[in-house]
Amino acid sequence: MVMFTCSVQHAAVNSGQDFYGWMPNGPSTMQEPPPTKKGEMTKARIMAALPDTQITISSMEVVRLLSTRLSDAKFLLDFKEEYFTEDGPCTEIKTFKSQLQHLSNSIKERNQKLDLPYTYLDPACVEWSVDI
Structure with a gap:
């Protein structure tokens, strides 16, 4: 169980983080509440909900650090x-x-x-x- 948790399970939850490098795949924060009804989302509402540039850059830095493989x-x-x-x-x-x-x-x-x-x-x- 220890071997599985420290290798495979960790890889399952950690390795795919590189997809979060493109912020819309996994925004770290949302600035607007989620929609409550189908069909009410617009491009403008989506853009307003996404985090600002500084939060996005900080999140991307963390994701890069966590998903970069060590040289050894x-x-x-x-x-x-x-x-x-x-x-x-x-x-x-x-x-x-x-x-x-x-x-x-x-x-x-x-x-x-x-x-x-x-x-x-x-x-x-x-x-x-x-x-x-």
């Missing part, structure tokens, strides 16, 4: 450390790595058919931990 990032498929020498753990690690590689290959194959590939949960792109 380690990913699930890069697991090379040998903390165990016993046959039992080594066999389990080898099996786990094989399953991760199979999953990564499946994701890559699926993504070839997509206009916008989803790579955030590909084991080749999921970091070992929650490095920031």
Whole structure:
């Protein structure tokens, strides 16, 4: 559970933040209340609701910092450390790595058919931990 939470779950909620770099995808604040009836939104109301330039810039800076990978990032498929020498753990690690590689290959194959590939949960792109 700890391994999942510190790698895959963290990647699921953190990795897609780069899409918030374009403010309308996820405005950090809204300056007007949401509409209460269908069909009453206009372009002018939408523009009035979006945050000002300074808030947008600050939000974009935070998103960039949180979504930038570190130069020394380690990913699930890069697991090379040998903390165990016993046959039992080594066999389990080898099996786990094989399953991760199979999953990564499946994701890559699926993504070839997509206009916008989803790579955030590909084991080749999921970091070992929650490095920031």
